[in-house]
Amino acid sequence: EAGVAQSPRYKIIEKRQSVAFWCNPISGHATLYWYQQILGQGPKLLIQFQNNGVVDDSQLPKDRFSAERLKGVDSTLKIQPAKLEDSAVYLCASSKTGIPNEKLFFGSGTQLSVL
Amino acid sequence: KNQVEQSPQSLIILEGKNCTLQCNYTVSPFSNLRWYKQDTGRGPVSLTIMTFSENTKSNGRYTATLDADTKQSSLHITASQLSDSASYICVVRDFNDMRFGAGTRLTVKP
Numbered sequence: 001e002a003g004v005a006q007s008p009r010y011k012i013i014e015k016r017q018s019v020a021f022w023c024n025p026i027s028g029h030a031t032l033y034w035y036q037q038i039l040g041q042g043p044k045l046l047i048q049f050q051n052n053g054v055v056d057d058s059q060l061p062k063d064r065f066s067a068e069r070l071k072g073v074d075s076t077l078k079i080q081p082a083k084l085e086d087s088a089v090y091l092c093a094s095s096k097t098g099i100p101n102e103k104l105f106f107g108s109g110t111q112l113s114v115l
Numbered sequence: 116k117n118q119v120e121q122s123p124q125s126l127i128i129l130e131g132k133n134c135t136l137q138c139n140y141t142v143s144p145f146s147n148l149r150w151y152k153q154d155t156g157r158g159p160v161s162l163t164i165m166t167f168s169e170n171t172k173s174n175g176r177y178t179a180t181l182d183a184d185t186k187q188s189s190l191h192i193t194a195s196q197l198s199d200s201a202s203y204i205c206v207v208r209d210f211n212d213m214r215f216g217a218g219t220r221l222t223v224k225p
């Protein structure tokens with residue numbers, strides 16, 4: 001079974017530039033999550049999708065971050081414009097149905113450095 | 116204040132030794148607690164899940180315990196190996212949200 005795929009693996013940009021990350025979840029998984037993980041901290045949820053609908057985006061800085069999951073499969077997360085404090089690893093995760101006891105399957109993440 | 120606190124923040128042990136990682140939480144109502152292992156440069160991978168009625172659960176050399184009364188969990192690693200070097204993250208779930216701890220960074224040295 002293929003895992004959660006993310007690209008790019010690394011990205012270096014200057015502040016005020018824009019950047020986009022891509023995620024392909026495990027086939028058949030209805031729930032998709034984007035997390036931000038700052039060095040030395042646990043992941044912080046940015047947005048959760050159930051199929052192509054948003055379940056929770058309460059912690060997404062909507063003035064600069066946007067995400068979509070067209071057709072309920074792949075997802076993209078965009079930052080525009082980027083700030084220095086956006087430097088982090090962006091993890092995508094998926095789960096089969098989103099029920100509380102399910103484990104999440106994580107991708108390897110995209111490491112973003114904002115200079 | 117984070118609702119999930121892990122200790123120690125980092126730990127260095129020699130190969131073959133045992134160690135115990137702690138997770139204290141205030142999340143309520145409690146649904147379940149998962150321990151994840153995160154290798155450097157990789158996403159977290161689930162090791163085990165603990166529900167309210169479970170006290171102990173093993174997965175190979177990993178043994179997790181849960182005391183729902185004191186809201187504490189531990190992850191015990193037996194006969195550590197170099198491949199155990201990773202961050203271990205405790206995730207506590209109520210019925211709506213997941214709360215992540217900051218993790219314990221374990222380094223196993225030969």
